[in-house]
């Protein structure tokens with residue numbers, strides 16, 4: 001039986017008059033990896049901050065592990081592993097001490113704290129760095145340390161705000177592998193991202209967000225299939241030729257998305273165009289549809305544009 005561990009109803013965050021999160025609903029099941037995919041400014045961090053009791057809910061309901069975020073903040077915080085977007089390591093402590101001191105906050109006995117810290121450093125390939133200060137680490141190492149720290153008290157819910165933004169591909173892969181391991185052990189994972197590959201790889205279900213609102217919700221494959229189709233055709237046209245092509249497509253009632261020096265075609269239009277001799281002079285590339293296409297179809301913009 002699935003058990004709901006986090007429920008939001010009409011969840012709203014305002015900063016003064018500005019509405020950053022606009023009355024959203026979601027329900028997260030125990031053991032799933034649930035994603036919030038959206039561009040900068042979508043409201044992802046605001047949601048994470050309300051969930052982790054860093055920032056108050058303006059309106060609506062938010063229940064984490066059966067507890068209301070307005071009333072049981074301490075208990076909620078004790079049960080969550082949190083990796084925020086901001087780096088919050090103590091610069092005066094070594095890597096190892098950063099973990100041990102975090103363990104104390106969660107009331108871990110000293111020997112358990114030290115044991116878990118050693119294991120966590122091993123798991124995140126940081127054992128050789130344990131006596132260095134955070135300032136001596138690369139960005140990727142610091143992020144690994146933040147994730148290791150969030151797991152130190154063995155939380156059953158892990159909340160990660162853009163866990164791999166700015167990381168090199170190798171570190172990103174290590175983080176992904178570790179998150180999959182924790183999911184396999186039954187840890188519920190919430191993550192925000194603007195990387196569609198990350199959302200597609202890790203998430204059982206996700207919401208696609210824009211400007212404080214949820215546009216669609218579902219498993220990545222289902223969202224792609226229902227909003228885009230299996231494949232996308234990209235037609236590469238020079239800017240000077242584009243207008244003529246666009247006019248011809250519009251005349252014939254063929255739907256497309258204009259992406260600058262390429263046009264994207266979806267759904268039923270994909271098959272017809274490859275055989276269509278009137279476009280034979282343009283390079284057509286067929287590729288599998290992805291979550292970026294979903295966002296594009298819903299908003300007319302890309303995930304990485306402002």
Ligand SMILES: Nc1ncnc2c1ncn2[C@@H]1O[C@H](COP(=O)(O)OP(=O)(O)O)[C@@H](O)[C@H]1O
Nearest residue numbers: 015018020038039040041042043044045046047
């Ligand atoms: N403390 C704040 N005061 C005023 N506006 C804010 C504050 N924090 C975030 N915002 C605004 O709220 C919107 C959503 O921000 P945020 O939740 O950080 O989005 P995301 O994490 O998806 O990039 C943005 O337009 C941002 O500028």
Ligand SMILES: [Mg+2]
Nearest residue numbers: 044045085162
């Ligand atoms: Mg953010």
